[in-house]
Amino acid sequence: MDERPLPLKIPASLDEAKAIQEAIARAAETAPPVSLDEVRCIAGADASYSPDGRTVHAAVAVLGLPDLNVLERCWVSREVPFPYMPGFFAFREGPAIISAVGALTRQPDLLLVDGHGRAHPRRAGIATHVGFLLSIPTVGVAKQLLAGDAVEFGPARGSSSPIWDRGEIVGMAVRTKAGSRPVYVSAGHAMDLATAVAAVLATTGTSRIPAPVREAHRISREVRRSHITFSVSP
DNA sequence: GCGACAG
DNA sequence: ATCTTGTCGC
Numbered sequence: 001m002d003e004r005p006l007p008l009k010i011p012a013s014l015d016e017a018k019a020i021q022e023a024i025a026r027a028a029e030t031a032p033p034v035s036l037d038e039v040r041c042i043a044g045a046d047a048s049y050s051p052d053g054r055t056v057h058a059a060v061a062v063l064g065l066p067d068l069n070v071l072e073r074c075w076v077s078r079e080v081p082f083p084y085m086p087g088f089f090a091f092r093e094g095p096a097i098i099s100a101v102g103a104l105t106r107q108p109d110l111l112l113v114d115g116h117g118r119a120h121p122r123r124a125g126i127a128t129h130v131g132f133l134l135s136i137p138t139v140g141v142a143k144q145l146l147a148g149d150a151v152e153f154g155p156a157r158g159s160s161s162p163i164w165d166r167g168e169i170v171g172m173a174v175r176t177k178a179g180s181r182p183v184y185v186s187a188g189h190a191m192d193l194a195t196a197v198a199a200v201l202a203t204t205g206t207s208r209i210p211a212p213v214r215e216a217h218r219i220s221r222e223v224r225r226s227h228i229t230f231s232v233s234p
Numbered sequence: 235g236c237g238a239c240a241g
Numbered sequence: 242a243t244c245t246t247g248t249c250g251c
């Protein structure tokens with residue numbers, strides 16, 4: 001039973017990085033999408049950085065549906081392997097997130113990643129990379145657009161507007177909280193846009209950010225604050 | 235060439 | 242993302 005995730009190779013050049021992304025984008029769209037009624041738990045992943053910018057702290061929280069109770073938390077810190085460059089975010093914090101998810105006792109049915117999935121210049125954001133390498137259905141949930149545009153839409157929670165990029169719909173701007181700025185949702189790996197949006201709305205209570213991502217964000221900041229290097233907790 | 239640019 | 246004070250709003 002080999003459950004170890006494939007490693008995400010850190011590219012030596014931007015051309016190599018683009019080639020990796022193009023291959024992952026093809027694979028992610030080939031994988032059959034999950035159905036939400038086979039999803040019992042949803043995890044969220046996020047990362048924070050040390051003040052000197054040399055260490056990344058990745059965290060993951062697994063929540064049960066439909067009550068959003070925390071089932072498991074996991075985190076891992078490591079040296080930052082890649083500089084921040086828009087479009088190549090996956091190589092910066094993807095490896096740490098993959099390690100954190102891989103160290104969970106039980107793999108989640110679906111993973112929400114802070115960042116984009118298909119709504120990316122090469123249709124392969126961090127959610128796509130992480131999902132493909134872990135073989136877990138993923139959704140990208142971003143606070144800002146990287147590629148494409150969405151027209152303005154209604155202020156009610158649950159309303160949405162497609163993200164268009166170069167003639168195709170690559171994601172959805174979703175109002176998760178009435179009157180607040182939308183979050184930008186896109187399919188990662190083995191995912192469908194409608195399912196992605198449904199998963200985000202199902203895990204969003206009163207906050208703009210889905211509870212699993214919010215909890216992962218909280219953990220990663222706590223880890224940075226307390227200098228914990230590695231741990232798992234139920 | 236110019237502007238835009240997840241976290 | 243991170244460094245930072247006060248401040249506006251629900």
